[in-house]
Amino acid sequence: MKINDREYETDDGLCFGSSVDFPVSGDFYLGVAVDAAQIKMWHESEYLLNVGLILKKRFSVNNGSLLIRPAAVIGHAMLNEIAWVDNTTYLTFQIFNEVVVVFDGKVGMLWDVGLFWALSGGNDKNDISGGPFLLIRFGLSI
Structure with a gap:
């Protein structure tokens, strides 16, 4: 992470999130995502809360039993002291890219791998940016 043009070492931890998306045109989807990602710095830990707008493109394989969904998210994040x-x-x-194995027509197991950037930010005293940070997530798709 870069703070006032100086690099500082941070470690990442668990990331929890949820998203909702809806078809808007053909195989394109728009949605909203909320993520909480653990950030560790100097023996302290805090969660970064990120809310973003998602754009996804869906590719269906094997009659819809496998979905591949590349995505981009632009968002706003907050980090406590x-x-x-x-x-x-x-x-x-x-x-990121989601891969969903669909069971029973609607429920599926989801895996995604991607990159996260804090493009610009900070507060009145500090200019902060960071990334790319690796994201590896899994969960359910309903």
Whole structure:
């Protein structure tokens, strides 16, 4: 993570999230995502809360039993005070690819791999940016 043009080491941890998306045209989907990602800095840990707008393209394989959905997300994130840095906000960007194995027509197991950037942000005292950070997630698709 870069704070006022100086690099600082951070570690990432667990990421939890949820999203809702709807078809808008053909195989294109728009949606909203909410993620909480753990950030560790100098023996302290805090969760970054990110809310974003998703654009996905759906590719269906094997009569819809396998879905491949590349996606991009532009968002706004908030991080409470961590180490010596007060509360901060960020413009964020994510790209990732979801793979969904569909069971029973509607429910599926989802895996996604992607990258996350905090493009710009900070507070009155600090300019902060970071990334890319690797995202590996799994869950259910309903």
